[in-house]
Amino acid sequence: MPPQGPLRRIPNRRNPPVGESPLRQLVAIAFLALLTTFTVFAAEPITTNASPIGAHSQSGHRFVLFRNPRWYPMRPQSEASIDNLTLASFVMLPILTAVALKIFFRKGKSIRPSGWSRLALGNGLIFVFLFSSILLVAEIRFRFFMDTTDSLGFTKISERWVARHWHNNGAGCRDNIEYSPAIQPGKRRVSFVGDSFTAGHGIKNVDVRFANRLRALHPDWEVHLLANVGLDTGSEIALLKKAQSRDYQFDEVVLVYCLNDVCDLLMAPGEPFEGRLPPLDQRGPWFTRGSYFLDLMYNRYKAAQNPFVKDYFSFVKDGYRGKYWEKQQARLNELRDFVQSHGGHLTVVTFPFLNALGPKYDYGFVHDELNQLWSNLHVPHLDLLPVYAGHHSSELTVNAHDAHPNELADKLAAEAIDRVLWPAFTNHVQPVVTRSPAQR
Numbered sequence: 001m002p003p004q005g006p007l008r009r010i011p012n013r014r015n016p017p018v019g020e021s022p023l024r025q026l027v028a029i030a031f032l033a034l035l036t037t038f039t040v041f042a043a044e045p046i047t048t049n050a051s052p053i054g055a056h057s058q059s060g061h062r063f064v065l066f067r068n069p070r071w072y073p074m075r076p077q078s079e080a081s082i083d084n085l086t087l088a089s090f091v092m093l094p095i096l097t098a099v100a101l102k103i104f105f106r107k108g109k110s111i112r113p114s115g116w117s118r119l120a121l122g123n124g125l126i127f128v129f130l131f132s133s134i135l136l137v138a139e140i141r142f143r144f145f146m147d148t149t150d151s152l153g154f155t156k157i158s159e160r161w162v163a164r165h166w167h168n169n170g171a172g173c174r175d176n177i178e179y180s181p182a183i184q185p186g187k188r189r190v191s192f193v194g195d196s197f198t199a200g201h202g203i204k205n206v207d208v209r210f211a212n213r214l215r216a217l218h219p220d221w222e223v224h225l226l227a228n229v230g231l232d233t234g235s236e237i238a239l240l241k242k243a244q245s246r247d248y249q250f251d252e253v254v255l256v257y258c259l260n261d262v263c264d265l266l267m268a269p270g271e272p273f274e275g276r277l278p279p280l281d282q283r284g285p286w287f288t289r290g291s292y293f294l295d296l297m298y299n300r301y302k303a304a305q306n307p308f309v310k311d312y313f314s315f316v317k318d319g320y321r322g323k324y325w326e327k328q329q330a331r332l333n334e335l336r337d338f339v340q341s342h343g344g345h346l347t348v349v350t351f352p353f354l355n356a357l358g359p360k361y362d363y364g365f366v367h368d369e370l371n372q373l374w375s376n377l378h379v380p381h382l383d384l385l386p387v388y389a390g391h392h393s394s395e396l397t398v399n400a401h402d403a404h405p406n407e408l409a410d411k412l413a414a415e416a417i418d419r420v421l422w423p424a425f426t427n428h429v430q431p432v433v434t435r436s437p438a439q440r
Contacts, residue, residue: 062170063171063179064170064172065172065242066168066228079289079290083290084290086139086291090132090136090139093128093135094132094136097132098129100125101125101129104121104122105122139294142157142293142296143292147160148398148402150399151401151402151404153229156292157292160292165205173199173228174199174206175224175225179224180222181246181249182249183222184222187220188252188426189221189223189224189249189252190221190222190223190251190252191225191250191344192224192225192254192256193226193227193253194236194256194258195229195258195261197256197258197351197404197405198256201402201404202402202404202406209410210411211225213414214414214418217414226240232263233262233335234264234331235264236255236335237331237334240338250342250344251343251344252428253339253346254346254347254348255335255346255348255349256351257348259316259350259351262319262324262328265319266316266318266324273315273318285298300401317362317363320366320369325369329373333377347380347421347424348370348374348381348382349382349384350367350382350383351384351405352367353403354404354409355393356393358393364385367385380421382416384413387413388409388412396408396409396412
């Protein structure tokens with residue numbers, strides 16, 4: 001039974017005191033909000049980005065190319081408890097403000113102070129209620145109903161997208177099949193080497209990526225994607241050397257080239273662009289860490305203030321002039337020589353900057369230089385810029401804040417590769433593969 005005493009006022013059931021019934025309602029609603037928050041979090045699928053199953057090479061060790069299952073391994077992990085507490089606070093604030101407004105208007109003139117001070121207090125409560133309600137609606141929308149990415153992947157929304165849709169095989173590559181280092185008897189192999197354009201940043205279903213579409217069209221071929229986010233020409237050369245050291249056998253190797261693959265030269269230690277982009281382990285201020293909405297707005301604000309993020313694609317032009325372009329040509333020549341010296345045939349597919357497409361596309365000279373380079377090196381080159389002619393950038397990119405190719409762009413790329421390059425693949429002689437006794 002509730003405590004009784006001389007100071008306890010017996011409530012009128014028809015007209016309960018102002019402070020008691022709303023308080024009970026507040027406690028009940030807050031409890032339901034907290035319960036809903038934790039229920040939604042518990043219902044979120046728990047996934048891992050790495051598969052425990054991996055193919056083994058001839059030397060007996062597992063064939064692993066990428067060991068980091070996280071999107072940005074240097075960045076602190078999000079804490080679910082902070083996320084849930086923040087959402088509960090966003091739910092509580094408009095409820096508490098609504099209760100305060102009810103008390104304010106019911107008490108009327110008995111509330112002190114009076115006059116202009118009372119008017120300011122009332123307007124302040126109304127403002128807080130409206131602002132907190134808008135904040136709550138925005139948080140619910142971005143937390144539960146937005147499932148997409150941005151170009152750099154810094155936001156909590158992007159991190160959650162990765163947890164939902166980015167699943168690696170045993171080699172650490174994003175794919176729904178396992179890779180074997182040795183080419184299977186009676187098969188040919190195409191190995192696509194690239195960065196996030198190849199891995200499918202922003203594409204939820206890997207089966208609609210250009211490489212997976214080609215796999216479906218040519219089931220008699222092994223189609224592998226040796227790709228990961230953030231790779232450039234230097235790291236792609238290192239990746240090929242790592243794969244070869246793990247007994248990976250080359251046949252047709254397709255370098256999926258993006259115009260920003262030269263950026264590691266521009267931002268190397270001692271270069272003028274060093275440290276100009278945000279560090280990968282950077283976190284926002286405390287008030288953004290539990291909120292998907294505030295985290296998104298803060299990162300977009302920071303990007304707008306950083307001239308190298310805002311004008312990222314323009315400063316890439318410097319990589320195709322002077323000493324940087326000379327170094328890049330030497331690296332691409334090294335990549336070709338390495339593939340050929342290990343029994344492979346190199347082909348190149350170049351993606352344009354899709355967000356800049358249009359009559360005033362400003363990177364045509366880069367495509368011309370690349371075409372000339374690959375012609376001099378006698379490497380077949382498919383430039384996708386003419387393939388995307390006539391399409392608006394909004395048709396081909398993931399969204400307004402993510403310039404990666406979407407499903408349509410990958411479909412067009414797959415059709416062009418199948419039409420232009422695949423006949424040359426079939427004309428090449430499969431390399432002679434020496435197998436260990438265990439594989440015969």
